[in-house]
Amino acid sequence: xxxxxxGIGVGPGDPELLTLKAKRILEQADVIAVPVKEPGEYSxxxxxxxxxxxxxxxxxxxxxxxxDRDVERRKACRAEACGQLAGLLRDGKDIAMITLxxxxxxxxxxxVNNYLAEAGFETExxxxxxxFCGGAARAQLxxxxxxxxxxxVPSVQESGILAEALDRFENVVVMKAGGSIGRLKGMLEERxxxxxxxxxxxxVGMEDEYVGPLDPGREYSxxxxxxxxxxx
Amino acid sequence: xxxxxxGIGVGPGDPELLTLKAKRILEQADVIAVPVKEPGEYSxxxxxxxxxxxxxxxxxxxxxxxxDRDVERRKACRAEACGQLAGLLRDGKDIAMITLxxxxxxxxxxxVNNYLAEAGFETExxxxxxxFCGGAARAQLxxxxxxxxxxxVPSVQESGILAEALDRFENVVVMKAGGSIGRLKGMLEERxxxxxxxxxxxxVGMEDEYVGPLDPGREYSxxxxxxxxxxx
Numbered sequence: 463x464x465x466x467x468x469g470i471g472v473g474p475g476d477p478e479l480l481t482l483k484a485k486r487i488l489e490q491a492d493v494i495a496v497p498v499k500e501p502g503e504y505s506x507x508x509x510x511x512x513x514x515x516x517x518x519x520x521x522x523x524x525x526x527x528x529x530d531r532d533v534e535r536r537k538a539c540r541a542e543a544c545g546q547l548a549g550l551l552r553d554g555k556d557i558a559m560i561t562l563x564x565x566x567x568x569x570x571x572x573x574v575n576n577y578l579a580e581a582g583f584e585t586e587x588x589x590x591x592x593x594f595c596g597g598a599a600r601a602q603l604x605x606x607x608x609x610x611x612x613x614x615v616p617s618v619q620e621s622g623i624l625a626e627a628l629d630r631f632e633n634v635v636v637m638k639a640g641g642s643i644g645r646l647k648g649m650l651e652e653r654x655x656x657x658x659x660x661x662x663x664x665x666v667g668m669e670d671e672y673v674g675p676l677d678p679g680r681e682y683s684x685x686x687x688x689x690x691x692x693x694x
Numbered sequence: 695x696x697x698x699x700x701g702i703g704v705g706p707g708d709p710e711l712l713t714l715k716a717k718r719i720l721e722q723a724d725v726i727a728v729p730v731k732e733p734g735e736y737s738x739x740x741x742x743x744x745x746x747x748x749x750x751x752x753x754x755x756x757x758x759x760x761x762d763r764d765v766e767r768r769k770a771c772r773a774e775a776c777g778q779l780a781g782l783l784r785d786g787k788d789i790a791m792i793t794l795x796x797x798x799x800x801x802x803x804x805x806v807n808n809y810l811a812e813a814g815f816e817t818e819x820x821x822x823x824x825x826f827c828g829g830a831a832r833a834q835l836x837x838x839x840x841x842x843x844x845x846x847v848p849s850v851q852e853s854g855i856l857a858e859a860l861d862r863f864e865n866v867v868v869m870k871a872g873g874s875i876g877r878l879k880g881m882l883e884e885r886x887x888x889x890x891x892x893x894x895x896x897x898v899g900m901e902d903e904y905v906g907p908l909d910p911g912r913e914y915s916x917x918x919x920x921x922x923x924x925x926x
Contacts, residue, residue, distance in 0.1 A: 598796075
């Protein structure tokens with residue numbers, strides 16, 4: 463009988479923010495699949511799991527997703543990775559593929575999930591705490607109250623949608639904001655949104671976490687989140 | 695020494711979606727505080743916790759938040775509830791107050807948190823899986839991929855922000871949508887967004903869950919969520 467693949471969200475960083483279900487499935491699985499950009503790369507998701515899941519006797523399988531600029535080469539790399547996973551499933555092995563935060567939020571697992579589901583394999587997703595919920599808890603902030611709305615926008619070159627979100631939504635989460643704290647500060651100032659409405663959350667739950675005001679003088683990791691609450 | 699209060703997100707319904715931290719803190723706490731609208735009311739959050747947390751010997755304390763139309767009476771009721779919790783904390787008891795989903799998403803706990811933090815008590819928030827992440831996992835959908843954005847909007851009478859979200863965002867989560875499935879269907883049709891782009895998620899993880907297309911003929915619970923993915 464073929465195995466089953468699970469996509470597991472391991473949460474934002476604190477190993478204790480794994481769910482009971484994630485822990486159980488990781489301990490039952492034959493193979494822990496770890497997405498990496500290069501073979502041998504350090505995996506934050508695997509380090510999160512290690513202190514709370516018994517990995518003794520597990521097969522750790524790297525799933526290499528190269529960030530090649532060439533779309534065709536990227537596709538070929540993904541197809542090869544999925545082919546390897548399909549081989550393990552055909553051998554009857556259950557696979558748990560881990561991903562930082564929640565599976566539905568910017569993870570590569572869904573590509574694998576859809577590929578393997580179409581190939582007829584059984585798939586299941588176990589949600590995880592997304593970084594913005596972990597960050598809001600750490601900063602003791604709400605994301606939305608009463609009948610408020612929330613926009614979640616990645617900070618990228620083209621910032622039309624970020625501008626609209628800041629204009630129209632009471633609450634805005636800016637994801638992947640590490641490289642654009644200065645630009646975001648400018649956008650808030652243009653809109654006369656007081657800077658104390660913004661809270662930067664960088665590497666929450668890690669040893670070098672930063673939770674505080676916008677400070678363009680600092681260096682931030684790519685996975686930095688900013689919560690803007692206009693009503694604050 | 696005064697006790698500490700924890701706000702605990704218990705996730706969307708499946709008891710196994712509690713985090714390891716939520717379970718530990720609920721088991722260590724002296725008092726489990728349960729928000730209710732009326733004394734003796736059934737608490738979904740408490741029923742979620744029961745199968746996975748040892749509640750033996752715990753003091754279960756109802757925190758009554760009446761949904762009074764009168765703002766002053768509502769405030770007085772909240773102040774009384776917070777005063778009771780402060781009394782328990784002064785007695786040296788640690789309190790874990792549970793809330794459905796994530797603490798930062800439409801929960802009343804944050805009012806309690808801010809009140810008690812201002813009164814000088816120690817507070818901590820343990821995030822939970824929000825309903826929209828639980829729902830996306832159940833339906834095997836992403837909330838956002840690549841550089842996509844997401845708008846999360848409650849379905850209320852005034853739907854200007856929902857209209858804008860549907861116009862501008864690739865992905866829209868409509869919360870509290872139980873009473874307005876017909877209206878939402880009309881808004882999608884007006885915008886020529888195919889109806890198969892919308893997935894309704896009602897009581898996910900519960901026995902009577904519904905995950906499927908928009909069907910205005912059905913009855914839905916208040917806590918129904920709709921995920922609209924225009925790119926689907």
